[in-house]
Amino acid sequence: MRIFLRLLGVVGIVGVLIIIIVVGRIYSEIRDDTDKILHYNPPIATQIFDRKERLIANLFDKEFRFYANFEEIPPRIIEALLTIEDTLFFEHIGVNLDAIMRAMLKNIKSARYAEGGSTITQQLIKNIVLTRDKTIERKLKEILLALRLETLLSKEEILERYLNHTYFGHGFYGIKTASKGYFRKDMDELTLKEIAMLVSLPRAPSFYDPTKNYDFSLARANNVLQRMNELGWISQEELEESLAQAPQVYDDTLTKNVAPYVVDEVQRQLKEITNLKSGGYKIYLNIDLDYQEIAQESLYFGYEQILSRHKDNKSLEDKLNGAFVVLESQSGKILALVGGVDYKKSNFNRATQSSRQIGSSVKPFLYLSAMDSGLSQNYEIPDIARTYDYRVNNEKKRWQPKNYGSTLRGFVTLKEALSKSLNLATINLVEEVGFDRIYNELMKYGFKNIPKDLTISLGSFGTSPIEMAKNFMVFSNYGVVVEPRLVDRIVDVRGNTIFFSEAIETELADARQSFLVMDILRNSIENGTGRRAKVAGIEIAGKTGTTNDNIDAWFSGFSPSIETIIWYGKDDNTSMGDSETGGVAAAPVFSYFFNRILEIDPGLQRNFNIPEGVRSSVINGEKYFYTDKTPLKHNQSIQNNEIIF
Incomplete structure (x- = not known):
């Protein structure tokens, strides 16, 4: 009996030891598990808001x-x-x-x-x-x-x-x-x-x-x-x-993404934040959802108008697309950004990721350079045909640029040439001012990858709508370019502001000289190629842009406070069809957009300010503005500079 009891005791002790060992092993294994719960740090969704703190999207x-x-x-x-x-x-x-x-x-x-x-x-x-x-x-x-x-x-x-x-x-x-x-x-x-x-x-x-x-x-x-x-x-x-209650239940999407092109661009700009989708950030944008919705609606309006003019072209609907950028001229804040007609069909953001030829949209920059060189609004240049022979890899080539409609007007003022977007007059202006000066100043205004030949006079190089919006501020913001800003501020999960955007400004032109071109762009809306962009009750300035064979159609326009860039084209870089110019395809969309904006924001500034030091005079029934740097003059002789391609 004693042996049995001893044996039982040994078994009991061994059993207890085994239990202690097992429990001890398990206990050592759970230390890390304990820490995971003690220092609980789960992924938390990030939210994106517009400037009025309305939800744009959830990121997770x-x-x-x-x-x-x-x-x-x-x-x-x-x-x-x-x-x-x-x-x-x-x-x-x-x-x-x-x-x-x-x-x-x-x-x-x-x-x-x-x-x-x-x-x-x-x-x-x-x-x-x-x-x-x-x-x-x-x-x-x-x-x-x-x-x-x-x-x-x-x-x-x-x-x-x-x-x-x-x-x-x-x-x-x-x-x-x-x-x-x-x-x-x-x-x-x-x-x-x-x-x-x-x-x-x-x-x-x-x-x-x-x-x-x-x-x-x-x-x-x-x-x-x-x-x-x-x-x-x-x-x-x-x-x-x-x-007795039967609550209403909503079956919403998790992201609630109402501006997908904007959200994609935010993620591209903030890609260095590695936990962007799990850090619980609140990202406040300069986007205004009202402007965003109207911009999307306006872009689609123009898209349908183009399709309606080419009902027999079945392939146009599949390839035609557009982009829309809206910003505050003085602050650079992006109020709307639309990268395509239908995000579900294509998430490629044409507003920020594309590079399309700008055509005649380049001309205001050329005329600003001309006026900075001392030429006035009433300075006359010849609108006459030119033929240019040049070589590429020892092969002879010939360039014979034409005006739209092939009309020649003889001598015209700078104001008329830009308002009517005359190609030949513009080419002659570039030769008058000097090619090298024009080329260098285009680089200064923000354009890149510019070919070193006279075709730059007609916008033979590309840029994106967002870059065009930035560059065009030299006119809409009186010579000062502000870096476009999508994100206003970022708040972390603890409520600390970890990023706040500040305006980055660069003065590229004197406000008075900028206004001289702005006035011509205003005349372009009243009497020139931008007539379809008119908006009743508010001053508008802008420039149309069309590339060869109607491949790209632009309108770059602005009110005294809001700038808008509109582009249409086919994704395969082929023609949209006859007559699809910037004035026909894009300018009416600008008007449609601004009329809708004035309904919701009637307090927008209606008239352009005239900088101190700008004066005006009426010559032969035409009103011209001038400055001390650019006084009104009689016509001068033309100096021809030889340009080698």
Whole structure:
């Protein structure tokens, strides 16, 4: 008997040692798991807002989550959650032995794993660090972790982690996300019935998803409410009132992206922020969603107008596209950015990523250089034909530029030449001023990859609409170019402003000289190629642009405060069809846009300011502006400079 007792004692000691060793091994394994929960740092969605703090889009990677501190979570949500998940949560030490024993008896009786008896603490552990394998070792890890966590975290901290980490169906992680997603409400705006629907979701998020199974969701919520009433946590009156409710549920997309071209550009500009989609940032843009919507509508209006003029061209619809940029001239803030007619068909952003020939849109820059050299608005240049012979790789070539419509006007003033967009007069002007000067100043104005030949007179090089918007500020902002700004500021998850954009200005021309060209561009709208861009009740200035064979059509225009760049063309760089010039295809879209803008923003400045030092005079019935640097003159003889291609 003594030998048996000794043997039993040895076995017992060995068993205890084995248990200690196993528990010790498991305990050492859970240290890292403990740290993951203690230093909980989940991915949080980033949000993008317009300048009036209206949501543009949500950005996230794998989990769509908004984080809620415990203080943000209404007590009713806590009560409803504990009602069905862990009524004794504030009384147990991490595990509920009574619940575990009940679960064990139920499992033995059913001869399968039917119930786990897990507390909220244990559920949090399973959700964050453990698998859902139904093994004794995993259960032991879970219990040990629960006991340890309850000594390291407060009950409130455990609840905060649970309600932020848990999946609530429909792609929503966390109670705050689910509240905004299903009901478009902040948590403190939820009704008792809506709360009951939300806390029902973690048990079976797909089955109780109210966007899929609304009736099942309501039934489950009613069970929660009845249980709350049984526990004395809500009154009979609250129960009856809530049972009768049928809340409205929304089936929104998770991103809620209302300006996809803008959102893509934001991500390109902020690509150096490695956790952009998971850092919980709030990105405030200069975009105005009202302007953005009207710009998109206007671009599509012009697109349909072009198609209507070429109904027999079936391939045009597939290839035709456009871009639209709107900014504040004085600040450089981008108010609207549309990179194409239909994002679903093509996400390529033609406003920022394309480079298209600008055609006659280049001419205002040439005339600004001419006036900076001392030539006045009434200076006359010959609008006559020229033929240029040149060589490329020892092969003789000939360039014979023409005016649109092939009309020759003889001697014309700079004002008439630019207003009417006369090609031949412009080429002669470049020779008059000097090719090298023109070339260098085009580089100064911001253009790149310019060919070193006379074809630059007609805009034979490319740029993007956003770059054109920047460069055109030399006119719309009286000689000062401001770097276009899409992002205004970025706030991190703690509420700290980590980025604030500041205006980067460069003065490229004297305000008075810039105004001389602005006045001609204003005349272009009244009497020249931009007539279709007129807007009643507000002064407009602008320039059309068309490339060979009607491949590209531009309109670059501005009011006293807002600048707009519009481009149309085919993605395969082929012709849009006869007559699709900047004046026909793009200018009417500018007018359409501004008329809509004035409906929502009637307080826009209506008249251009005239800089001090600018004077005017009427000669032969025509009003000309001039400065001390560019006095009005009689016609001078033409100096011809030989240009070699």
